[in-house]
């Protein structure tokens with residue numbers, strides 16, 4: 001088995017149920033026995049489990065190659081250093097889109113087509129989403145990119161798979177047509193700032209020219225600075241219709257911010273990982289383009305790397321008149337990403353706003369950690385926070401979580417000491433509850449690395465029956481206050 005059983009259990013809980021790997025994670029021994037090129041990368045640790053060195057790019061690339069071949073019948077390769085996708089993780093996004101397409105929240109696929117058609121923004125050298133979508137579900141795709149290396153290799157990857165090559169078009173984004181952010185800007189391409197080819201290819205795109213007028217600028221400081229190649233407007237052809245677009249955007253503003261995860265090596269060049277303004281600028285531009293293209297796509301979707309950006313982008317979507325906004329969460333190891341989807345089609349179902357439903361999971365970002373403070377220190381603080389109020393609290397270092405059991409009396413103590421409620425979480429109760437209405441409560445708190453210095457802390461109520469509405473929210477918010485006072489001094 002490739003992973004520890006606890007870690008596997010947690011990933012399984014967050015892996016899409018139709019994902020091939022949700023019940024059968026990759027079996028390195030089996031793959032090594034079938035693929036002699038993979039065998040040299042597999043070694044056996046003290047507990048007898050087969051492993052690979054995740055910090056070795058050649059090992060992760062060979063794993064992706066053999067998984068795509070063994071499980072999906074695909075031939076695939078990428079040059080050294082290019083972003084190497086993990087197949088189980090990328091499959092989750094495909095299955096989430098499959099759910100969106102089959103849901104009846106908005107009208108189903110247009111009657112004139114029986115094959116779904118998607119647009120993969122930034123398909124990369126790996127062309128992973130079109131390859132998976134076409135081979136798993138028979139979807140048609142346009143995969144766009146602007147770098148020569150991405151276009152050349154995406155094309156090679158498509159041609160190496162003749163059984164699906166008819167389904168996939170690799171489309172060059174024309175760099176001479178700089179992106180514009182609104183109809184007004186679109187009237188005069190480049191009027192309010194453009195980026196030169198050379199600048200962008202160095203990963204240092206600079207916006208030149210005057211800034212757009214205030215009414216065209218994004219609120220909350222997001223979206224500023226994207227001066228890169230066009231994304232949808234100018235790339236989608238007149239009259240083209242798609243069921244969805246998807247995007248794994250360049251998440252970072254600088255290569256330093258991208259950092260290098262010392263535990264894995266998945267490659268990734270500046271052009272793949274970085275864009276001016278980071279992911280918020282990139283996705284904001286997709287939102288702006290969607291306002292222009294509106295019903296040319298049934299669903300617009302993108303991956304989002306930071307929860308703080310997700311919140312701002314959701315507000316933006318309501319502001320621009322999206323009829324539906326949906327989110328999901330993708331977890332892989334210690335990495336947590338979100339899926340954001342929206343549409344301008346009239347909703348065929350009434351959707352309750354999320355705060356109407358009782359929450360059984362909550363999360364917050366813990367920012368501003370010092371170099372010497374690790375995720376493990378935060379977990380120890382969580383454990384001692386609950387121990388100090390007499391709860392049973394157990395740190396599980398293998399899966400980076402703390403399991404907590406609080407008695408009814410302890411829940412009540414927390415409620416009594418509650419001083420302040422109602423930040424950005426939905427708090428449903430504000431008063432102290434009589435003890436006889438409370439039950440024991442079981443919850444688990446996990447932490448995930450976001451970027452250096454920032455962690456995501458998640459709480460999950462482990463029982464189906466929620467003892468008293470809102471108690472969990474209050475308890476989790478108190479934990480948030482406690483951790484922020486210890487680790488995020490000066491950041492509120």
Ligand SMILES: C[S@@+](CC[C@H](N)C(=O)[O-])C[C@H]1O[C@@H](n2cnc3c(N)ncnc32)[C@H](O)[C@@H]1O
Pocket residue numbers: 083084085121122123124125126127128129144145146147150173228229230231248249250251271272273275
């Ligand atoms: C993070 S990589 C994602 C690659 C691949 N889709 C994956 O999931 O591994 C982002 C890709 O977007 C491309 N890109 C950046 N700006 C773009 C734009 N305006 N239009 C199309 N592709 C773009 C980059 O060249 C890069 O290949």
